[in-house]
Amino acid sequence: MNKPVEIAAITGAEAVVEMLKAHGVEIIFGLCGDTSLPLYDALSRSSLRHILTRDERHAGYMADGYARVTGKVGVCEGPSGGGATYILPGLVEANESSIPVLAINTDISVSSRGRYTLTELDQKNLFKPLTKWNAVLDRSVDIPRVFRKAFEEMTTGRPGAAHIALPFDVQNGPVEKSEVWSDPTFGRFPSRRVAPDSQYVELAAKLLRKAKNPLFICGGGVVLSAAEQELQTLAEKLNAPVASTISGKGSIDERCAHSVGVVGSNGGTPETRAIVDAADVIMFVGCRAGSVTTERWRHPSPGGAKIIHIDVDPAVPGVNYKVDVPLIGDARLCLSALNELVSEKEGDLSFVDQKKREKFEAFERLAASSESPIKPERVVAELQKVLDPDSIVVADPGTPCPYLSAYYVVKGSGRRYFSNRAHGALGYAAAAAVGAHFGRPSVKTVAVMGDGSFGMCAGELETFARLKLPITLLVISNATYGWIKAGQKSGYDERYFSVDFSRTDHARVAEAFGVKAFRVLDPEKLSGVLKEATAYGGPSLSSASRCMRRERRFRSGLPDSHATEQAQPPRHGRPAGRQSRADRARLRRVGAPRRCDEHPSLGHQRRAAAHDGRRAPPDARVLHARGIRRPHLLRALDRGDRAPDGREGHRCA
Numbered sequence: 001m002n003k004p005v006e007i008a009a010i011t012g013a014e015a016v017v018e019m020l021k022a023h024g025v026e027i028i029f030g031l032c033g034d035t036s037l038p039l040y041d042a043l044s045r046s047s048l049r050h051i052l053t054r055d056e057r058h059a060g061y062m063a064d065g066y067a068r069v070t071g072k073v074g075v076c077e078g079p080s081g082g083g084a085t086y087i088l089p090g091l092v093e094a095n096e097s098s099i100p101v102l103a104i105n106t107d108i109s110v111s112s113r114g115r116y117t118l119t120e121l122d123q124k125n126l127f128k129p130l131t132k133w134n135a136v137l138d139r140s141v142d143i144p145r146v147f148r149k150a151f152e153e154m155t156t157g158r159p160g161a162a163h164i165a166l167p168f169d170v171q172n173g174p175v176e177k178s179e180v181w182s183d184p185t186f187g188r189f190p191s192r193r194v195a196p197d198s199q200y201v202e203l204a205a206k207l208l209r210k211a212k213n214p215l216f217i218c219g220g221g222v223v224l225s226a227a228e229q230e231l232q233t234l235a236e237k238l239n240a241p242v243a244s245t246i247s248g249k250g251s252i253d254e255r256c257a258h259s260v261g262v263v264g265s266n267g268g269t270p271e272t273r274a275i276v277d278a279a280d281v282i283m284f285v286g287c288r289a290g291s292v293t294t295e296r297w298r299h300p301s302p303g304g305a306k307i308i309h310i311d312v313d314p315a316v317p318g319v320n321y322k323v324d325v326p327l328i329g330d331a332r333l334c335l336s337a338l339n340e341l342v343s344e345k346e347g348d349l350s351f352v353d354q355k356k357r358e359k360f361e362a363f364e365r366l367a368a369s370s371e372s373p374i375k376p377e378r379v380v381a382e383l384q385k386v387l388d389p390d391s392i393v394v395a396d397p398g399t400p401c402p403y404l405s406a407y408y409v410v411k412g413s414g415r416r417y418f419s420n421r422a423h424g425a426l427g428y429a430a431a432a433a434v435g436a437h438f439g440r441p442s443v444k445t446v447a448v449m450g451d452g453s454f455g456m457c458a459g460e461l462e463t464f465a466r467l468k469l470p471i472t473l474l475v476i477s478n479a480t481y482g483w484i485k486a487g488q489k490s491g492y493d494e495r496y497f498s499v500d501f502s503r504t505d506h507a508r509v510a511e512a513f514g515v516k517a518f519r520v521l522d523p524e525k526l527s528g529v530l531k532e533a534t535a536y537g538g539p540s541l542s543s544a545s546r547c548m549r550r551e552r553r554f555r556s557g558l559p560d561s562h563a564t565e566q567a568q569p570p571r572h573g574r575p576a577g578r579q580s581r582a583d584r585a586r587l588r589r590v591g592a593p594r595r596c597d598e599h600p601s602l603g604h605q606r607r608a609a610a611h612d613g614r615r616a617p618p619d620a621r622v623l624h625a626r627g628i629r630r631p632h633l634l635r636a637l638d639r640g641d642r643a644p645d646g647r648e649g650h651r652c653a
């Protein structure tokens, strides 16, 4: 009699756990749900550490922070429906920032599809455009193959995020044990390094040898590829200055003579811009030359310096600048290939040195100020003093990112400072700091946020307290979405509209969650408070208040072009909201009609003209098609003259 064939099978959920372990995963961040019950049961019996979060968005950010500091894939999970839509922001940021994060969302059973099942959602199409790779499983037997593919996709070429939807019945289905295997090298990035074409290396080396004032602008690719040593060697050989983007901070020790610091519109200063403008050959390294780094593609000016562009993604070079030499490959391999061909060369760093001194002299003056409200420069300077070089600082958008990027000096290379620069969503830093802490538990991690960001991450304070995380949170409090308010100040004549919110006592909120809290209003007390907070063994929060005339304090020390990375609001644009009190008073004094009477909308003008039987101005689409912008037209209409491009305006009265 034949013996029955015994198939050593495990459940789909167990296979998922085994596949994660097989790729070197040790920790997973997530939040439970009905569709996740089999997965949670398998996790409970495994050696994987699960960090329960209070929001799937934060689970995504934690996985992202973890991946950034470890070089390993970060993993997060959540349930179907809301769990999938809430995890999405974390995944999108990671993907656009080239950070390998795997999100697993459990899902309704395959057999329940299309039957108005609670939480049913087309996860395939939801995640497809926003991840590097995604899949919805239909059969448990596919689990090992799909997970192998996800890890390979995340860590090869340009790293990115992946998403897998795991239906309830797939978690309970069988998987043959022998199918559970992996290539563990796909658990780290870059898992496969691509070498550049030697012909292009030769051309790049030739250009660098001839350059009088070469400059390297490093993006996140240098740190992702762990190319810091090769970069340093090349910079020293050529005596070339090395600038970075915000994500590229850590490419080089910012104390060294070659380091320029951050350039661009969210951390660059007039001095760093001058260094960019002085270069005759610019080499972008692992950098997309996007709007922030290049101040909307003005610095470097197109057609000015010769451009060498190193990137692992062949689609990147040539998008924003005419590139003289594209070098496609892993940053470390490209730089070491250049090192082979370039020999020691004389170079003059005195201009860089002078500009850096000017930048920091201006900073130090403001940082030394004892004025209240506390100046952001003072916050940066005090934080710099209390943290040791190994610490990790995570900055949220708003005030923290530009000020820290500009003036917080990264001492040493590698990931010690980061921010979410792909989408810049508020409320990233606290959760990303949790991931960073689990990735590098032996160093101090600090998250710096505005009060707008605090509002978007406050629920996660419970996680900090429950896990007793020795992370310091610093909230810069001004009761406003200050960065946007500053845009209204500089671009809309202080017509502030819907940017202020009421003051929150962040310290008391933190205390209610069980987090040790400090409140500091006096600049002289900031240093002591930061020392105490960062030395504390558990979670701590310091709320530094900037309370008076806050709108005047923004962007001091930063040029106007720092205002936003989006187009600056046109100065003559249609008013965005209420007139400022001063404007209103001025208008009252001169007996002017209300603004809306003075500048009726185009629609209003068209309706009024039709009513009065007059010739109506063309509608906005026609004007746009002719290249006439609405504000221009309005002024032309007011004056009855020509539009700025010479086309005739229409009188409306």
Ligand SMILES: Cc1ncc(C[n+]2csc(CCOP(=O)(O)OP(=O)(O)O)c2C)c(N)n1
Pocket (backbone or CB within 6 Å): 397, 398, 399, 400, 423, 424, 425, 426, 449, 450, 451, 452, 453, 454, 476, 478, 480, 481, 482, 483, 484
């Ligand atoms: C999720 C999200 N919504 C809106 C924005 C647009 N935004 C950029 S900066 C900013 C204001 C930040 O306010 P806050 O965190 O209080 O920092 P502050 O500028 O006051 O220092 C806003 C609303 C954003 N970046 N993210």
Ligand SMILES: [Mg+2]
Pocket (backbone or CB within 6 Å): 398, 450, 451, 452, 476, 477, 478, 479, 480, 481, 482
């Ligand atoms: Mg604020």
